[in-house]
Amino acid sequence: VPELPEVEVIRRGLAPKLVGETIVGVSQGGQRLRRQSEPDELAALIGQTVVDLSRRGKYLLVHLDQGQTLLVHLGMTGRLFYQTDACPALPHVHLVFRLHSGHKLVYQDVRRFGQVLVYPAGVQPPALAQVGLEPWSRRLTAARLRQQTTRLKRPVKNFLLDGRIIAGIGNIYASEALFATRLHPQTPVGDIGLETWTQLIRAIRRILSQAIAAGGTTIANFQDCEGQSGLFAVQLKVYGRAGEPCPGCGTPLVRLVMAGRSTFFCPRCQPEK
Ligand SMILES: [Zn+2]
Secondary structure, three states, X not given: OOOHHHHHHHHHHHHHHHOOOEEEXXXXXXXXXXXXXXXXXXXXXOOOEEEEEEEEOOEEEEEEOOOOEEEEEOOOOEEEEEEOOOOOOOOOEEEEEEEOOOOEEEEEEOOOOOEEEEEOOOOOOHHHHHOOEOOOOOOOOHHHHHHHHOOOOOEHHHHHXXXXXXXXXXXXXHHHHHHHHOOOOOOEHHHOOHHHHHHHHHHXXXXXXXXXXXXXXXXXXXXXXXXXXXXXXXXXXXOOOOOOEOOOOOOEOEEEEEOOEEEEEOOOOOOOO
């Protein structure tokens, strides 16, 4: 599942290629995505030029010169990439935007949980109103989180996954940030003090930045025909490593299912209080 760093790396990889390109054609596959604009709304983008690419949480926003916005969410298995005309045709392609240069912007999605939606000039996509603070926002402070969570019993892992509070932290990076902060994933958020919140915010920023940097190194050998491959070979310390020794103390790491999602932690470094 693409998380914030993957979307940011896609944005950084696509921006230099797409900005200044004009859409000259749109073709759509037979099967619809979970949320997808009507064919005539997508076709109305023909003739428009890309002026910018931005990101909010896990949403990628393509801004066009007549004010429209194309909002893309990759869902579970979505991939968005730039193809030169020499690339072979791929399966599971849902949308192809043909570009003035002769190249294409391709959206591929095996499981079709993704979203591709067009918004008219001046309209903020409603989904963005639900997106919490960016992890690097100055408004994201320990004091704010402490105040928001006083007396709340909600486990910190579930709190981190709630994109309405902090945007874009998925299952993998939540486990990694809790390990870095030595917090048990089931710790009630109301029990977390200011100093620990400060450490947790720092860990989130560091881990997400490292993941973006790791993805950034793959841009150098960006495969035009295949795009980015979902997750990067980031050095994960706990995620997916149940039974393996903790990199801090050697205790076997544990997998726990919380809210239907796998959580990985070290029972010694992250003791339950
Ligand atoms: Zn440990």
